[in-house]
Amino acid sequence: MSSEEALKLENLTCFAVYACAKEITRLYQPVLKELGLTYTQYIAMLALWERDAVSVKELGERLYLDSGTLTPLLKKLEAQGLLTRARDAGDERQLLIRLSAAGKALKEKALEVPEKVFCQSGVNVEMLLKIRSQMGELMTALQPAGAADQRGE
Amino acid sequence: MSSEEALKLENLTCFAVYACAKEITRLYQPVLKELGLTYTQYIAMLALWERDAVSVKELGERLYLDSGTLTPLLKKLEAQGLLTRARDAGDERQLLIRLSAAGKALKEKALEVPEKVFCQSGVNVEMLLKIRSQMGELMTALQPAGAADQRGE
DNA sequence: TTTATTTTAATTGCATACAATTTAATTTGA
DNA sequence: TCAAATTAAATTGTATGCAATTAAAATAAA
Numbered sequence A, B: 001m002s003s004e005e006a007l008k009l010e011n012l013t014c015f016a017v018y019a020c021a022k023e024i025t026r027l028y029q030p031v032l033k034e035l036g037l038t039y040t041q042y043i044a045m046l047a048l049w050e051r052d053a054v055s056v057k058e059l060g061e062r063l064y065l066d067s068g069t070l071t072p073l074l075k076k077l078e079a080q081g082l083l084t085r086a087r088d089a090g091d092e093r094q095l096l097i098r099l100s101a102a103g104k105a106l107k108e109k110a111l112e113v114p115e116k117v118f119c120q121s122g123v124n125v126e127m128l129l130k131i132r133s134q135m136g137e138l139m140t141a142l143q144p145a146g147a148a149d150q151r152g153e
Numbered sequence C: 001t002t003t004a005t006t007t008t009a010a011t012t013g014c015a016t017a018c019a020a021t022t023t024a025a026t027t028t029g030a
Numbered sequence D: 001t002c003a004a005a006t007t008a009a010a011t012t013g014t015a016t017g018c019a020a021t022t023a024a025a026a027t028a029a030a
Helices: A015-035 A039-050 A056-063 A067-079 A101-110 A113-120 A126-148 B013-033 B039-050 B058-064 B067-078 B101-110 B113-120 B123-148
Strands: A083-087 A094-099 B083-087 B097-098
Touching: A015 A039, A015 A101, A015 A113, A015 A126, A015 B013, A015 B039, A015 B123, A039 A056, A039 A067, A039 A094, A039 A101, A039 B013, A039 B058, A056 A067, A056 A094, A067 A083, A126 B013, B013 B039, B013 B113, B039 B058, B039 B067, B039 B097, B058 B067, B058 B097
Parallel strands: none
Antiparallel strands: A083 A094, B083 B097
């Protein structure tokens, strides 16, 4: 491909992934609205339903988000009564995020979210699984470069 | 898969795409900084290099962005001297975006961006092409649902 | 021990992103 | 024609998202 061709939007994988990510979020939005959550709040809750009582740092590593994004987001979820934010007694630098009873209870309603969104999309299971595995490959291909870069290698 | 399993982050294709999109943007950032552009500004310029003198609406349709995002972004690019914003004489509702000489000239520097980013990533060409085609499939699978929804079907 | 370094969140500043509303211009329909 | 409906941008408000800095706490080093 010429470098001229390489500049066309339709040829750019980066744009395709970017556009898909936004379209997916758009699809989730009405379903998540029933739970009173935004998409980012939803993935934060997903992480907490998997593992509770974690620090902001650990949550950020799992969600690829930093404290600049998480701090206000977690304050909103706390205001909604879904979780508590309290310093770790053993290490006061860390803030431990713990689900409240309401936060744990919300998981029941969330169980049907993936199915609902899937049904609203025109996607079939094979495509979904193939894409997930390829995104996993892509992520591992992208991350070492970034990580090595940060370590100055 | 149980609905319990379906809530795990690692099983969610939506999260995989979301995470990859962010990682890709992160990879582009240092390269684009040399052009003085952010990622979103870059894709806007890409669209304009392909087709100049377009309305905000047309640009938005190609980039999947609305005027709330584009208006301030285009004002910044105008302030940088890369384009001009002027009402269409034939239809004053439309704002025509036209590349300036500097805006057109910037394309020369941009020609090497895709190659640079590609080299910094650990991705091979086959993976890239496969993902692009799958993102295309995914996009067409997602969009009819949304479009039909908007038309009230 | 006591200073220097590192670590963790929070904060600040800037740039998206999008829903909802508003404003101005154009088109439609009675 | 001329009011009603539609269209295109801009604006407003809320929510990310991240780089860079700050502040507090813990750890390492002298």
